[in-house]
Amino acid sequence: MSKLNSPTKIKIAPSLAAANLLQLGDEVKKLEQAKVDAIHFDVMDGHFVPLLTIGVPILEQVRAVTSLHLDVHIMVTNPDDVLDDYLKAGADTLSFHIEAARHAHRLCTRIRQAGKRAGIALNPATHWQNIEFLLPELDQVTLMTVNPGYSRQQHILSMHNKIGEFANFCRAQNYAIDICIDGGVNLGNASTLAQLGATILVAGGAVFNGGNTVESVQALRAAATAG
Numbered sequence: 001m002s003k004l005n006s007p008t009k010i011k012i013a014p015s016l017a018a019a020n021l022l023q024l025g026d027e028v029k030k031l032e033q034a035k036v037d038a039i040h041f042d043v044m045d046g047h048f049v050p051l052l053t054i055g056v057p058i059l060e061q062v063r064a065v066t067s068l069h070l071d072v073h074i075m076v077t078n079p080d081d082v083l084d085d086y087l088k089a090g091a092d093t094l095s096f097h098i099e100a101a102r103h104a105h106r107l108c109t110r111i112r113q114a115g116k117r118a119g120i121a122l123n124p125a126t127h128w129q130n131i132e133f134l135l136p137e138l139d140q141v142t143l144m145t146v147n148p149g150y151s152r153q154q155h156i157l158s159m160h161n162k163i164g165e166f167a168n169f170c171r172a173q174n175y176a177i178d179i180c181i182d183g184g185v186n187l188g189n190a191s192t193l194a195q196l197g198a199t200i201l202v203a204g205g206a207v208f209n210g211g212n213t214v215e216s217v218q219a220l221r222a223a224a225t226a227g
Contacts, residue, residue, distance in 0.1 A: 004037060004069055004093070004117070004178065004200075010224045011037035011200045012217055013071050013180070016062070017053060018204030024058070027213070028066050034217035038069035038093070040182070040202045043086070045076040048100055049149035056089045063090025071140075071200070073121055073182070075148050076100065083107055087114045095119030095142050095180075098131055108137040119180070123148065124156055128166040135175050140200070141166070146183030152205060155184025160196055167197020190224040 004011060016039055019027040031039060041059060046052035063070060072091035076082060079096035080103060086094055087110075094111050098104055098120050111118040119140035120131050124147055131141065143163055146153035163181065170177050180200035181193050190201055203220055210216040 009199065010194050010221070011178075012207075012221050012224070013038040013040040013200050013202050014207040014213075014217065015040040015042055015182075015202050015204040017042040018208045020208070021054070024062070025065060027208075028062060028068075030213040031217075032066060032068060034214040036068065036217055038071040038200070039066070041070055041072045041091075043072065043074045043076060044149065045078075048077045048097065049075045051149055056085050059086065059089040059091070069093065071095070071119075071180070071202075073119075073142060075121075079107060083110060084114075087111065087116055091116060093117035093119050093140055095121045095140060097121045097123065097148075099123055099126060104131070104134060105137060108134060112137070112139075119178075121148075121182070124159055124162075128162065128169070132169075135170070135173070135177065138177055140178040140180055142180040142182050142202075144183050145181055145185070148183075153184060155186070155189060160192070163193065163196040163198060170197075185220075187219060187223045190220055191226045194224045 043055055044051045044053040069092045071093045072086050073095045077100050079101050108118040117139035121142035123144050145156050145159045178199045179197055181198045182202040185201045185203040186206040207216045
C-alpha cells in the first residue's frame with residue numbers, strides 16, 4: 001500500500017473526476033510527475049448524490065498503472081454492501097459517508113483489517129460530533145465544503161468554523177487523524193484551510209483546469225504552505 005505521510009504535513013490529492021477521463025492514463029502520469037501525495041477517486045451512484053460516475057473497473061485500471069496513494073471516496077447509499085469491492089480494487093484509503101452507513105464501526109474495522117486506511121466523510125450539514133466515538137477507529141475524516149454531487153460549486157465559507165473546531169478537538173484528544181477538505185479548494189483558500197487544521201486538500205479544477213498539471217500542483221502546494 002502506498003503510504004501517506006504524517007498528518008502534520010499538507011498533502012495535495014487531485015480529484016480524478018475533474019481530469020480528462022478520455023486521457024486517463026496520461027492524466028495519471030502527469031500527477032506522478034507533479035509528485036502529488038495521493039489521487040482522490042470519487043465514486044457517485046446517482047442515488048446518494050445526483051451524478052453517476054466511475055467505479056470499480058476504472059479504479060482497478062488506475063491501480064494497475066500507478067503506485068500513488070489512492071484515496072477513494074464512495075458517495076453511495078449502500079457502503080456496507082460495496083465496501084469490499086473497492087478495497088479489492090485497490091483503494092489505499094477508503095472513505096464512506098456516515099449519513100449512508102448502517103454499521104459505521106463495523107465498516108471502519110473491515111477497512112483496517114484489510115490493511116487500509118479507514119475514513120469517514122461528512123456532508124456540510126453533518127456535525128463532526130456525530131462521529132466522535134468512531135475517531136479512535138479512523139485514519140482520515142473528509143469534511144465536505146460543498147454539497148456532494150457536482151463539481152464547480154462554490155466553497156461554503158461557513159464550514160471553516162467546523163474545520164477549526166474539529167481540528168482543535170483532535171489536537172486536544174491527541175488523535176493523529178488526517179483532516180481532508182473536499183469542495184471548492186483553490187489558490188485563494190488553500191492557506192486558510194491549512195491554517196485551520198486541514199492536512200489533505202482535494203482539488204479538481206484548481207489542478208486540471210490550468211493547462212499545466214505540474215505547475216498547478218506546485219502553485220497549490222505553495223499556496224497551502226504560505227503563512
